[in-house]
Amino acid sequence: MSDGDSRREGRQRAKTDFRFDDARLCFAFAGTLADRGKDVHVERLGQPEDLSRWCVESGCTAVAPSCGEEELEEARRLREAIQRTGVALAEGAAPTPADVAVVNGAAAAPTSVPVLAADAGSVRWNGGEGGVAAVLSMVARDLIELCGSEQRTRVRICGNPACGTPFVDTSRAGVRRWCSMKTCGALVKKRAYRAKAK
DSSP states (O other): OOHHHHHHTTOOOOTTSOOOTTOOHHHHHHTTEEOTTSSSOEESOOSHHHHHHHHHHTTSOSSOOOOOHHHHHHHHHHHHHHHHHHHHHHTTOOOOHHHHHHHHHHHTSOOOEEEEOTTSSOEEEEOGGGHHHHHHHHHHHHHHHHHTSGGGGGEEEOSSTTTOOEEEOOOTTSOOOSSOIIIIIHHHHHHHHHHHHO
16 A cells, blocks of 8 residues: 555554655665664564565565565565665765675565556566565665666755655755655654744
């Protein structure tokens, strides 16, 4: 379910809901650990079934793959390697060899495959027998593609101190400050407005 689907159902987004607004796949995955700038983080991948649900909600596979504790730990390890690599890119530094190895290891697995609908009007991704590993391969390859592109110089860290999620600044002027205007940007502006009103 996308962020928009949550709002259409008439409920507010929960802190544990996954975020895909304005995010590259790899950094949407890094965002599954929320509130990195706070003392207490929010773990959106708390259980294996959460990872299975992320695989579908991200659009990486049409069928929820089975997932156990081992796959969950591998996913979290990849997530943190992506997070640290994103921070390194934002700082103009090289990522650590250990993080590069984790990303390359995940990317080595076969990915989900695209399946064209009979009317050629839509595409869905099929993880097949690759399961979670196929999805994590897509996530890792997205980071690798970013690192090999000119956009690597446009990686920033969200300006919301509580967030800390990397994002790619695609604004023409290169002055975007938030991972998403719909979440962190709106929250910071709301706080500033309240402070000014006082």
